[in-house]
Amino acid sequence: xxxxxxxxxxxxxxxxxxxxxxxxxSVASAVYGEPRLTLDIDVVAALTVGKLPRFLASFPPPxxxxxAEAAADAIRNEKQFNIIHxxxxxxxxxxxxxxxxxxxxxxxxxxxxPVFPDRxxxxxxxxxxxxxxxxxxxxxxxxxxxxxxxxxLCVSGEGxxxxxxxxxxxxxxxTEIWRAILSKP
Numbered sequence: 001x002x003x004x005x006x007x008x009x010x011x012x013x014x015x016x017x018x019x020x021x022x023x024x025x026s027v028a029s030a031v032y033g034e035p036r037l038t039l040d041i042d043v044v045a046a047l048t049v050g051k052l053p054r055f056l057a058s059f060p061p062p063x064x065x066x067x068a069e070a071a072a073d074a075i076r077n078e079k080q081f082n083i084i085h086x087x088x089x090x091x092x093x094x095x096x097x098x099x100x101x102x103x104x105x106x107x108x109x110x111x112x113x114p115v116f117p118d119r120x121x122x123x124x125x126x127x128x129x130x131x132x133x134x135x136x137x138x139x140x141x142x143x144x145x146x147x148x149x150x151x152x153l154c155v156s157g158e159g160x161x162x163x164x165x166x167x168x169x170x171x172x173x174x175t176e177i178w179r180a181i182l183s184k185p
Contacts, residue, residue: 001088004116007041010083010092011121013058020046022110022124024095024132026148031113032126033151036144039090044106044124046097049075059083102131102168126156127164134174134181149181 001009007027014021022028025042047055049072059066066083074081075096083092097103109125124132130149137145153160169178 001085001090003039003041003090006085006088006090006092007121008116008119009058010041010043011115011119013055014043014045016058017051017054019051019055020097020107020122022106022122024124024129025093026144028123028126028129029133029148029152031123032129032156033148033153034155036148036151040093041091042093042095044095044097044103046107047071047075047094063087102172125161126152126159127161127168130160130165131168131172131174134169134177135172138174138177146181150184153181 013019022044023031023042024044025040026036026038027041030036030038052068052071052075056066056068056071064083064085067081071081071094073079074094078096078098080093080095083094085091097107106124106128109128110122111125112120113123115121130152133145133149136142137149165178166175169175
């Protein structure tokens with residue numbers, strides 16, 4: 001299985017169960033910016049404990065590894081869990097949607113973009129990808145997040161709602177990081 005096949009599988013699983021989602025992380029930053037190699041697919045999903053068994057049925061062992069307990073715990077605690085495809089080393093990070101204002105905005109601003117000739121998928125907006133990448137950079141210091149942001153600015157820069165990014169950067173304490181990003185060519 002390659003990453004495109006895994007992406008199709010997870011999108012079909014969301015559709016089959018009626019789960020709202022947005023693609024985020026490196027998959028989203030590659031759509032809006034410059035592609036980079038990654039072995040995971042990051043998705044924020046409005047997954048509930050009631051829909052979990054039907055969703056997980058799309059990822060049966062031994063082809064996939066997922067802990068139903070860890071998934072249920074992630075839903076209850078608004079965290080994340082993984083679905084792993086052992087033979088390829090690929091994984092899906094399912095981040096549980098939070099009921100906060102930021103996630104409400106992210107889902108309201110989602111964009112449906114073509115991912116296959118026969119289907120589209122919902123992506124976080126480029127502005128929301130930038131905001132989360134700044135948060136991840138602040139938490140872990142990984143330069144890959146800054147490279148992803150610069151790639152989005154380079155490719156999608158003129159169409160970005162910069163005032164939206166600035167408002168959320170201020171609210172989340174990211175203004176210094178945002179200014180540093182903008183100051184570098």
